[in-house]
Amino acid sequence: MHFVNWKFVFRVIGLTLMLESLFMFVTAGVSFYMQETIGIFTLSGIITLSAGLVLFFLSDYKTKFKIIEKKESCFGVTFAWISFSIFGALPFLLSGTTTSFTDAVFESASGITTTGASVLTDIEYLPKSILFWRSFIQWLGGLGIIVFSLALFPLLGGGAALLFDAEASGLTHDKFRPRVTQMAKRLWLIYLSFTAILIALLIAGEMNVFDAVCHAFSTISTGGFSTKEINIIYWNSAYIETVTCVFMFIGATNFALIYFLFKGKFKRFFKDEELRWFVAIILGVSLILAGCLQLDNKTNSLIDTSRIAVFQVVSIITGTGFPANVDSWSPVYWVPFMFMMVTCGCAGSTSGGMKVIRVVVLIKNTLYEFKRLIHPRAIIPVRINGEALSFNTVQRLLAFAFLYVLIILVSWGILVFSGMSFMEALTAALSSLGNTGLGFGENGPSGSFVTIPTFAKWYMAFLMIVGRVEIFAVLILFIPAFWKN
């Protein structure tokens, strides 16, 4: 395997781990402030930092990488996410939150990929620093750890563009700045300012500062970890739900588009086809949901029903997974939920799933196929924003969609074999691959995945990372051609 430039891979992983240790030290600061033992996070930080430094020095820290190929970038990104998940599990283990290594890694992977599925119970009794850590890694994972590393460390040289490409989501990765590091900085600036605004708004809604910060982190990143057992329902405040709803939506829109909005290119923002579809889907499904809910329970006021419907729809489609104030959703509602868990938010956002743009292109392409049958010699491209997509793009997308569905089906089978029930296995597969984190049935909306078999936990953690980097970057490592010279 000498043909892979391992030094570059080490450099990437080393840098991500150093970044992670930085976050651990910050959390240690939080635990000091909360008057909890700071040892856990300091120790985790030191371990992670040393691992990071070792890898960093192994990579000949003085060399500048010139030629970096797809192989290294896929390796780098995949293993960055995996090692981040593993080291992120340290605090859970050291603090004794859980004794099982599996659970700790599951929780950490679920956090970093912004899935938000949890194996922890009695959340309110956990140390505050652990709660903070859960939300913090979601926030970090929201825009992507590679993007963050690129924004902070200019040490990756020529590999930056390819790494960014391997991590970014969407059909095509349009650059809005010539250098990836410049782009990463701007993206994080936008992300940071939204987070700050959200914290302020939540504090204004009578949340205490700690809860506000944690919730802001898991809302803007569309993660879904909460500091309360019953999640956001705890506050039962229309204001908090509305604010959360708006910021989940922002988190699931394309950040490059938001950048254009800041740049004064309003037309480009409001005319964006993906965004329009996204809004249309949310409104449409909310309307249906509200109608059904109202028919189910006529005693509720219309306003309450719509509040629940809109919140739940936004929460699921953005991949956040905050539950709405409903005792339990009857299986009728699972169907639209499942569709939304596959679709999820816009490309270039913090949300997971297939992305709205891909679903739109798939639908259009399918409709055009009928037209192509009528006009066999006609060449009919799919248009987004009035511009035709290249046929290669559509072809790649078809492969992606097939792979996505295939992975869900195969994972469903694997999870059923591992001992999960039929229905839960399906939702678990959807939830992990789409980074939604919502479960149904026994793993119910505010429930946890603690009861599922050990193998299923590992498998789900793997699926989360696969889903987060949009399949190809991870799965390419399993393709024999990749390993041939």
Added chain:
Amino acid sequence: MKIIIAGAGEVGAYLAKLLSQENQDIVFMDPDEEKLNMPYGLEIMTAVGNPTSINDLKAAGVKQADMFIAVTPEESVNMTASLLAANLGAQTTIARVSNNEYLLPKNMEFFSKLGINSIICPEILATGEIVNALKTPWSRQWSELSGGKLILVGAKIRDNAPIVNKYLYDIAQGEKIYHIVAIKRENDTIIPRGSDRILSGDILYFTTTPKHVPDIKILTGKSNFNINRITIMGGSRIAMKVCENLSDNIHIKLIEKDREKSYRLAEKVRSNVMVINGDGRNTDLLIREHIKDCDAFIALTSNSEANILACVTAKSLGVPKTIAEVENVDYIQMAEKLDIGTVINKKLIAASHIYQFLLNADVSTVKSMTFANAEVAELVARPKSKVTRKPVKELNLPKDMTLGGKIRKNVVDIIEGDTQIEAGDHVVVFCLDSAMRKIEDYFN
């Protein structure tokens, strides 16, 4: 006049031929010696050299040149060459481009500051002609003169026309709302007199005001129909520009033979255009793509013969309006005989444009009639010029020239025998190619 033509392509060669027949001193310039030999036996001087090289330009005598025309296929070469020529001493420079943006008035100002006096884009001019032809599908020729105040319209007369077999003095009764400026009969173009008779098969050219266009339509026995569905054969640059310039509610089918190219086209066009990969001459394909429902068929491949044949096929399948790009000038007469509605020729279009600069008068537009060997020019009568001295009927205008209409202070009039031209009037002159140079005598 010393004229340097850079670029021995189709347009360049045609211009060289045309201008040398006009007794201009032509220097024909191209890096490729082979190409320069193409217009065989002409009285021109050839210069092998690169139009963007300062030395080569100097060697071609750019310092004394009255006009420099850059018509190489490359837009950027033309721009650079014109810039250099202008700064090396050429009086006027003309560059051929393919980019729409360059033609915008605000950008033209910028270019004239740099020394490029005129920018022409044959493709865009051709597109304009096609779009105009589609607006009035019953006409053979449709030109808007003086910014649309005066219309030149050509129509073929059939047996059903009310004016067929009549003498001109018979139909010229009452208020004069139009003027028949030319009759194209067989291969000849006639500037008609009162004693001429209109025959079936003639193409009549009228000048009229926009509000009387419907009268012309009735007079020539035509009925109007709207163009909603168009089939275009050949994905050339003109085809793409036509697609861009037609409104969204017109459905266009663009047939392109080359598979790779049709994919590229499909990614470029708007959603009202459907790109079809196939040969436009294939009748089966045309029938399967419902050519019968089409209102117009436009053939724009680089092959003139193919264009003519495809149009004939489309006509026989029931398409009412056909337009063909015919680059081979000799075929134009034939295309007309085969009843192809409108013929587009980039070279003629480019040449008309360049004529403007040759005429030493204030000319705002020159249009060449593709079917007739004639030009329409719009001129301003200068003070004390010949044309302003007497009423029109006493001017003794040459037989190959007629005045179509005048615009005085924004009022448009059709010219009659008694009309007196005044200084400052915009006059539309219709003349055969042979009379082009005589115009100057009357207007300067």
